């Protein structure tokens with residue numbers, strides 16, 4: 001579905017990605033994890049074309065997409081929910097979704113009711129302005145909006161950051177529903193427990209390079225790596241694995 005090979009990226013003279021290689025298989029959730037500032041968001045921005053890669057290749061559904069403009073990605077079936085979950089505050093929930101569906105210029109764009117079925121908690125809010133929603137509801141809307149184009153792959157950048165446990169559980173259910181309905185997901189997540197509970201494959205990023213790739217059980221079999229790169233205390237990690 002998506003393959004990055006030796007992708008490098010710079011911000012001006014700052015070399016941020018030093019050769020990132022990873023894959024997202026069809027129907028799978030791949031998790032990109034790692035400490036603050038290692039380049040997780042930059043990896044997603046580079047896939048999306050917001051940052052131009054200085055080397056390497058990005059292949060999506062059999063075609064090279066590196067170097068393409070971001071606005072072309074939705075039509076190709078790629079969606080991105082950035083860290084800052086920007087929604088149009090003055091538009092209603094439904095209008096936010098309709099605008100996204102239209103902008104995607106993709107046949108088979110979803111209707112608002114269909115998109116809202118991923119997050120039933122948003123259904124009663126359909127006619128309310130997005131600006132009046134709670135942080136958690138805005139995050140659900142940001143994801144729902146990205147789903148309006150019926151993407152084959154959706155990239156989520158820390159979707160549960162700063163949200164209460166109940167809302168985290170709602171987002172988690174939405175993520176599982178997205179996979180269940182056939183889309184692939186590239187998930188950047190600092191909530192290690194959540195990532196472990198949904199991920200099919202794990203990539204650990206450190207200083208702009210992938211230092212680990214493996215399944216859940218392979219990751220859990222490497223407690224030193226978890227401790228060093230994910231900052232999860234060993235005692236807590238054993239609880240997570242239980």
Ligand SMILES: Nc1ncnc2c1ncn2[C@@H]1O[C@H](COP(=O)(O)OP(=O)(O)OP(=O)(O)O)[C@@H](O)[C@H]1O
Nearest residue numbers: 011014016034035036037038039040041042043083
């Ligand atoms: N627009 C920018 N210009 C210059 N440097 C940047 C820019 N955005 C990010 N960086 C730097 O690039 C590096 C990687 O940042 P990035 O946002 O990709 O990390 P991250 O893994 O997503 O971190 P976090 O967990 O804090 O979200 C950091 O050192 C950051 O300071």
Ligand SMILES: [Mg+2]
Nearest residue numbers: 040041042083
């Ligand atoms: Mg980030």
